[in-house]
Amino acid sequence: MNIFNAWFFRKPHRRQGFFLLPFLLSLLFFLTFSSLAPSVSQAKPSxxxxxxxxxxxxxxxxxxxxxxxxxxxxxxxxxxxxxxxxxxxxxxxxxxxxxxxxxxxxxxxxxxxxxxxxxxxxxxxxxxxxxxxxxxxxxxxxxxxxxxxxxxxxxxxxxxxxxxxxxxxxxxxxxxxxxxxxxxxxxxxxxxxxxxxxxxxxxxxxxxxxxxxxxxxxxxxxxxxxxTETTYTDIRNARVLAMGASEFQEQIPLPGVEVELSAIVPELWPGSAFLNQNFTIANLQAERQQDPVQIIHLATHAEFKSGAPDRSYIQFSDRQLSLDRLEELGWKDPPVELLVLSACQTALGDRDAELGFAGLAVQAGVKTAIASLWSVSDIGTLALMSEFYQQLRTAPIKTEALRQAQLAMIRGDIRLEGATLVNSGGAIELPSDLPFARVNLAHPYYWSAFVAIGSPW
Missing domain, CATH: 3.30.420 (Nucleotidyltransferase; domain 5)
Known part of the structure; x- marks a missing residue:
């Protein structure tokens, strides 16, 4: 008697296991296929x-x-x-x-x-x-x-x-x-x-x-x-509210902010500016009630993080304002044509961060927002922003002003000469506490981070 027959002709209860084997294999196959069913259904054409x-x-x-x-x-x-x-x-x-x-x-x-x-x-x-x-x-x-x-x-x-x-x-x-x-x-x-x-x-x-x-x-x-708000409004004669902070209690400083704000208001645009301890939500709201400006520039840390929108924020001097509370600022009445955030950091490739970033304009209640996908150096930010507001004075639409600023960096029209930043408007003297080592401003690291979100008009 060979080994197989010796095993097969054992006591009956032993043989029952043999007959159960096909059933068990079938059950295993069924359970495996069932576990895959959601994936199969999801693969159906939408x-x-x-x-x-x-x-x-x-x-x-x-x-x-x-x-x-x-x-x-x-x-x-x-x-x-x-x-x-x-x-x-x-x-x-x-x-x-x-x-x-x-x-x-x-x-x-x-x-x-x-x-x-x-x-x-x-x-x-x-x-x-x-x-x-x-x-x-x-x-x-x-x-x-x-x-x-x-x-x-x-x-x-x-x-x-x-x-x-x-x-x-x-x-x-x-x-x-x-x-x-x-x-x-x-x-x-x-x-x-x-x-x-x-x-x-x-x-x-x-x-x-x-x-x-x-x-x-x-x-x-x-x-x-x-x-997307698609009406066109000419903002070449608009007023600007420029606010920001160079010093923070729990975040790295932004030493170029003071120069950035002064390069915009009153150098290029009429309006008002608030720096450091005066950069508060209360001051922003009060100023908007007194002077319904169409352009708001915030030079501060802002982060678009993974998870719910209450984890992402814009940093004011007194507190953080989470993305889910942006609408409380009442920027729809009167309407804000342009919101600029010049020092953002985004969790690149993260679904939630992407939704927060791409939905910034509609959630804030502004027609157009300009923000950065990653945190660019102070020199790069100052170079882009100073040129952008120079171009915004004459460009027919907002995105063309941004484009012209980016082109100026690609061509080398914006450059560092010692402690001086040269752009189409002239020269900006850099403060001694701002690192101004030679940088390649033509590289897309410095200019492609800045994105227009919402209406290009």
């Missing part, structure tokens, strides 16, 4: 996918806008009353803005799926167009976006080009497919309405192998077109 497959691009854009509006409402725990704009209305609004400002805008929606990258485009007065880029699946896109952010935001790499490979690849995926349309229609302003892991991308530093994206277009990041 409604947006179905609409795109049918060629119903307008309906797909409306669905994307609806979904992202819900994302921001859930994150900020706030209901936004703005209705979803249909694509015909978006195309007409872009056409109206182009006629009013002389600037020719387009809206780009971009989001990744497991199998590809989807790009949706509307230009003034035209039907929407869709593109899919199969080689940019969600995994590849996430890797490239993370690499790009890490390299361009690294202050130890400001004398090299380590960011270029990822920058050029992202350009090929996000911009190259639509470039012929943008050029044929002479588009000069791009509004990026993008999905997760793209919201903290410094689009200005995307590179085509010859030049940066900002060298051809002025740029804005929007949470959704339906959440």
């Amino acid at each position: 409604r947006v996918d179905t609409l795109l497959d049918r060629g119903e691009i307008s309906e797909a854009i409306a669905m994307v806008e609806t979904g992202w509006k819900k994302d921001y409402q859930n994150f900020y725990r706030h209901k936004y009353e703005q209705p979803i704009q249909q694509t015909e209305a978006i195309a007409q609004k872009l056409l109206d803005i182009a006629r009013e400002t002389g600037e020719n805008p387009a809206v780009i929606w971009a989001f990744s799926r497991p199998e590809d990258l989807v790009i949706l485009l509307i230009t003034p007065g035209n039907e929407p167009i869709s593109f899919t880029i199969a080689e940019a699946d969600s995994e590849e896109l996430d890797i490239m976006a993370t690499t790009f952010r890490r390299e361009v935001a690294n202050p130890r790499r400001v004398n090299g080009f380590a960011y270029r490979r990822a920058s050029q690849q992202l350009y090929q995926w996000l911009i190259a497919p639509i470039k012929p349309i943008l050029e044929s229609q002479q588009i000069d302003t791009l509004l990026f309405c993008v999905g997760e892991n793209l919201r903290s991308l410094p689009f200005a530093a995307l590179h085509d192998g010859e030049q940066f994206l900002i060298e051809k277009y002025s740029l804005a990041t929007i949470p959704a077109f339906s959440l």
